[in-house]
Amino acid sequence: MGLLALGTALDWPDAQKRAQQVREWGIKQLLEIWNKAKHKERDGMLWGDEVEYIVVRYSEDAPNVLLSLRQADILSALAADEELSAKGGGVPDLQDVKVQNPNPLPVFHPEFGRFMLEATPGKPWGPGIKELLDVESDMKIRRKIAKDHMESEEYPLTLTTFPRLGVPGAFTDPYYPPSGSKLRSQFVPDEIANPHIRFPTLAANIRWRRGRKVQVNVPVFHDEKTPNPWKDPTVNYDLHNWPEDDDVRNGAAPDNFIHMDAMAFGMGSCCLQITLQAKNIKEGRQMYDQLSPLGPIMLALTAATPIYKGFLADTDVRWNQISRAVDDRTAEELGEKPLKENQRRIPKSRYASNSTYISTDPRLRPEYFDPNLVIDESIKAKLVEGGMDDLLATHFAHLFIRDPIVIFNEDLEELDLTKTDHFENLQSTNWQHMRFKPPPAGSDIGWRVEFRPMEIQITDFENAAFSVFMVLISRAILSFDLNFYIPIAKVDENMETAHARDAVLEKKFYFRKNPFPNRVPRSAAGSNTNSPTSSRPASPVSPVEDEYALMTINEVINGFKSEEHDFPGLISIVESYLDAVNVDVQTRCELSIYLDLIRKRASGDLWTAAKWIRNFVAKHPEYKRDSVVNDEIAKGLVSAVIDIGKREQASQGWKGLNIPDLGNFLGSFRGGCGSNGVKRAADEIN
């Protein structure tokens, strides 16, 4: 019941006074974990996926579709379901969920947005290749159970964002007026956030620390009839309820940007996250580093976020909006004012791409690091003194430049070294695109890495495909000892590139040309260590700039051959892994369907959700080529997504649905959009 533990949450001025104490205690707890778990060995490859939903209220007769704020009621209904809890499912935050069941039902969790739900499998997935085929049906069961505990007009949708979040007038059910004391947003009410004290405090203290509201500005998409310059017509410059209402008068809402001003615009986004357990800390550090350069690639490939606040945006993904929605940096830290109160300039939000590498791999060259990485030197010194190596100490000393945002008074009375609450306070409010997760206190869980950049996909089929792909590529990385290192600054740059409209087809990304390990000469392998990690850097060492090139997503995923390069592509790498593993023909065929989806999204044969949504809007009779996504268009879009979901739940395929461009989006997968489909095992939901 960790997340929702009750207590007295400190307002920012009080929290700020205790920040150093929380950091120091957090470091002590971290060193305690480190010393206990640094030699932890032979943990199995367990993994988990997290699917997030928005909950909408939709009926054919209602003029518009609304976000349902009944999260608490839905979670209570799920927790009260005796059959669900008897089978190992339920809501861990509200009840003790039994885990004895060998095949437990899924579990549900609250999220920041009061219109959101998160669902995870009832227990982690194991290392077996065949288990990968259970993911899709489990995701379908999750959606079914969620829906069964909602009202008939409520639907759990895997859309990254609600297209009408923050528009003037009603967009939630029930309606609440905006401009509350916590968020002070002129667009969304305080009631948009989960009412548990943690969440409004998080939002309020981010704003308070920052000294003004967050500024989530996303460039508007300029269509034929969109004015240029475009001024966000929903911004009210004459509001005088809170001091922060001055923000827009002070230039918070520049021309040609959709302006948003609250954490909910970012943290209200849904994503697809994968967590992988490593056999030991060394393997965890290796996976953290090697999956890191894949982050921007997978972000662009899963792009699904073209609409904000009722307008078409000129970007396709959610990432930077979340980054800005929780950016608690002060004007001094942002470099807008000389340093006086604050200790240092900080170049990135606490939600941002990875800042450093942590592996002990000898192939990790000094040139890959950011020479300007900001760290807290005193914290690093404490970690090193406590026995942690320099690289990992640097990583945590970077995370710990931040202040803890939500502090409960009760937790400050006594330091409990059997817990990890203070460490987690900092760790879990550093939202980088990967997270390196030490073993939690009092459990047998091992070192883990979380892969966080992917956008949630509209169907469970797609979500399963991307989850399965990430698991397979992680196994291929470890088996073949692959090397995807590029300078971390290039990963940052790729992350920005991934935002562009249709980046998946239009942009190029820095990627390593040769991902293979160097051969270990027989003389060097003379002892009884055929460990892959004995691979050595190239000798003589070539300039780092020669190691990578700009590639399209299609080239990264599907490979290419030119006079200079011969890059096999991630799909071929995964297939070669599967070639070497004992997999029965049917399993292999099922997996190849997932790989096909990814192959086709990368090549442009199929569209990303972002492109499909854009085209849906463009073809809607109500759309006036002015970038405005009004109630009727949003309703049409949600209606289409609901219809797609109903067909998927019934394993019927999408044939005959009167939805534009569905074939370009989902192709002939899972029963297809145009032809007769073949029913497959993964279509069965029970």
Added chain:
Amino acid sequence: MMRIVLSTGNIVTGGPSIIRKPGTPRSNLELTNSLRSNFSAAQKDYAPSPVSSNGNGPHHGNGYSVNGNGRPAIDAWTATEDSVLYVPRVDWTVAGLQEDRERYEITLKLFFLPTASVANRTAYIEEAWRLVTKELGVDRIDLLIASFPGISFEGDCEWEADKINATMGNDDEEIMTWTALESLYEQGKVSRLGIAEFGTEKLQRFINRVKGAGILADDENAQNGLQGTLIPEWVVKYTAFVNYRGVIENKGYFAGAELAKA
């Protein structure tokens, strides 16, 4: 007549030869490519003096015999043990697995080639088992899959091909061989036996290359290879899969052949 054992070593961390070409089905290219790269690696490693990684430039005169092309002569990078010629020489001291035996699923896939005598299959089975268990430092194989000549299965996912398989092969010969395989099972040397869905036809290109001894010689320098006619007999593919991690630690091939002197 001379017995020859060709080997790839562990190809899992050996670079691109294990990665199939984009858009192509799985094929025997992996075997020929990884043999070739292991040969060239061995020639470098057993060259007379350390060869820098940019690789060219002749080195002469310290122990190993050298041919005119700067490569070591064949006796430098091959070895004869118990009158079997190993190409390249195998360094058994680096053999073995990293974790405890029970962590692995070790699979051995044995291809009987149409160019070899059916009567000798018992010996091939024993030799393949001996080589793989020595290379991996184990005394038991979890799964041995036999693959017989005349069975083909194309592509990754073609259900029809599976049905066609049922009509191919030679039942009497296969049953005789099966008896020999069962003896390994009875001795506890193999825990499970199976028949491959992917047949030996896949190896046709390998067979063609070996028959001409081309696999041992680069084209412009044939004296670097072996003199005579190579008759391939069997190929064994082995994999050591770390069950609890889903990771392949070791994968490679041995191939057995007879060299008939010209």
